Amino acid sequence: MSTPASLSSRVAPIAxxxxxxxxxxxxxxxxxxxxxxxxxxxxxxxxxxVDVRVTAEDGYQAERSYSIASAPEDSRLALTIExxxxxxxxxxxxxxxxxxxxxxxxxxxxxxFVWDATLDGPLLLVAGGSGLVPLMAMLRHRAAVTxxxxxxxxxxxxxxxxxxxxxxxxxxxxxxxxxxxxxxxLEVTLTLTREQPxxxxxxxxxxxxxxxxxxxxxxxxxxQVFVCGPTLLVExxxxxxxxxxxxxxxxxxxxxxxxxxxx
Amino acid sequence: xxxxxxxxxxxxRREPKSAAVRLPPGQYETRDFPVLSAGPTPHTxxxxxxxxxxxxxxADVRWTWADFEGLPHESVKTDIHCVTKWSKFDTLWExxxxxxxxxxxxxxxxxxxxxxLAVSDGGYTTNLPLANVTRGKAWIAVAYAGAPLxxxxxxxxxxxxxxxxxxxxAKWVRALTFMQHDKPGFWESFGYHNYGxxxxxxxxxxxx
Numbered sequence: 104m105s106t107p108a109s110l111s112s113r114v115a116p117i118a119x120x121x122x123x124x125x126x127x128x129x130x131x132x133x134x135x136x137x138x139x140x141x142x143x144x145x146x147x148x149x150x151x152x153v154d155v156r157v158t159a160e161d162g163y164q165a166e167r168s169y170s171i172a173s174a175p176e177d178s179r180l181a182l183t184i185e186x187x188x189x190x191x192x193x194x195x196x197x198x199x200x201x202x203x204x205x206x207x208x209x210x211x212x213x214x215x216f217v218w219d220a221t222l223d224g225p226l227l228l229v230a231g232g233s234g235l236v237p238l239m240a241m242l243r244h245r246a247a248v249t250x251x252x253x254x255x256x257x258x259x260x261x262x263x264x265x266x267x268x269x270x271x272x273x274x275x276x277x278x279x280x281x282x283x284x285x286x287x288x289l290e291v292t293l294t295l296t297r298e299q300p301x302x303x304x305x306x307x308x309x310x311x312x313x314x315x316x317x318x319x320x321x322x323x324x325x326x327q328v329f330v331c332g333p334t335l336l337v338e339x340x341x342x343x344x345x346x347x348x349x350x351x352x353x354x355x356x357x358x359x360x361x362x363x364x365x366x
Numbered sequence: 367x368x369x370x371x372x373x374x375x376x377x378x379r380r381e382p383k384s385a386a387v388r389l390p391p392g393q394y395e396t397r398d399f400p401v402l403s404a405g406p407t408p409h410t411x412x413x414x415x416x417x418x419x420x421x422x423x424x425a426d427v428r429w430t431w432a433d434f435e436g437l438p439h440e441s442v443k444t445d446i447h448c449v450t451k452w453s454k455f456d457t458l459w460e461x462x463x464x465x466x467x468x469x470x471x472x473x474x475x476x477x478x479x480x481x482x483l484a485v486s487d488g489g490y491t492t493n494l495p496l497a498n499v500t501r502g503k504a505w506i507a508v509a510y511a512g513a514p515l516x517x518x519x520x521x522x523x524x525x526x527x528x529x530x531x532x533x534x535x536a537k538w539v540r541a542l543t544f545m546q547h548d549k550p551g552f553w554e555s556f557g558y559h560n561y562g563x564x565x566x567x568x569x570x571x572x573x574x
Contacts, residue, residue: 116572121371154569156392157373165378166392166451191379191394199375207371212570214556215404334401338518341406351406351488358401 153210231332
């Protein structure tokens, strides 16, 4: 009897580990980054996530998944957490947890929604809200890799289309501007769907097919596409990419949030 | 012995006891129906949809949508558990039991085997032991909450295997292929558990 090695070989479980909060960054009124010291962290790929487990004094526990925001090259592990007002865990992480507190997590998890900075063509990132987090890990990874040799940028040009409700909801706003300013092969396009600052000349509607055609590459360029955000945004953006002629196998998605009423 | 870790300042919500006993470890109850898939939602027209059972002996049997509609349907009320931590109670489905399909297939010479690979539109696959899809444990579901299954939830038809984490309930399923030997499917190849029992919290490779 032959059994595939991946099934028969014993693999150690992904262990829970205690990390320490070494910094917190308030990104927007509802999103906060936790910078963690994670001794023995095995490393991760851009786009992966961790499972966080919090434990009350009586032993009650809750688990949630959060995307990793930091690049594999960063010395610290960073998670950016969006506060859900009716959430059980996210308000604890955004409002209660402080520098010096410990946080239990395990990871990295997920091997499909990942991007490694290789020289294999253009990258299109499409995000809504805190769906930017795993894509930011990709941009930071790309920046770290291309910093050593700026010419490599030309082999992996990147475009980000990011939908937020308001200017003040744009997470990593200054860092995105800085990255784009220093790199002519990175384009960052924002659409502000609810409220725009005075003099705003950019997009002000939800991401749609026309916008994706305008901002993204044509299918002939065979971009790798990553879409992350609320379900409705991901559904419509991913479908639009397929309608535009992109290979569905090159459109990777990650969705969160309720379906908006449909069963 | 080290002291068990406590998260400073975390109190948490307690599910009512009636809910708590129905929740596998690490899960929380949601009233929404979240959508999770790795890629764009395929839209397959009913006119071109079909469903195939492939025996390990090479024989196969195929149903068109019209054929499928003619098979006896069952109603299923069940709790479902997603590996991303949400559980949903008392979901209502309608579909054809895999037992029914197997009985039909047996008449046409399709022989089962110890493992099954579910194959979907869009290329998704997931593997299951035969024992988890027989004896009233699995259905090809075509309706949810009294309405045709929506594409984003796997319509026109998805596998429904409530005993295992919900990634095993393959959306947009088009075939079940019997295998003599187990073979990891899509998520099972990307670090998720090969079996996926929520009550043993078998989320990732190496768990338990």
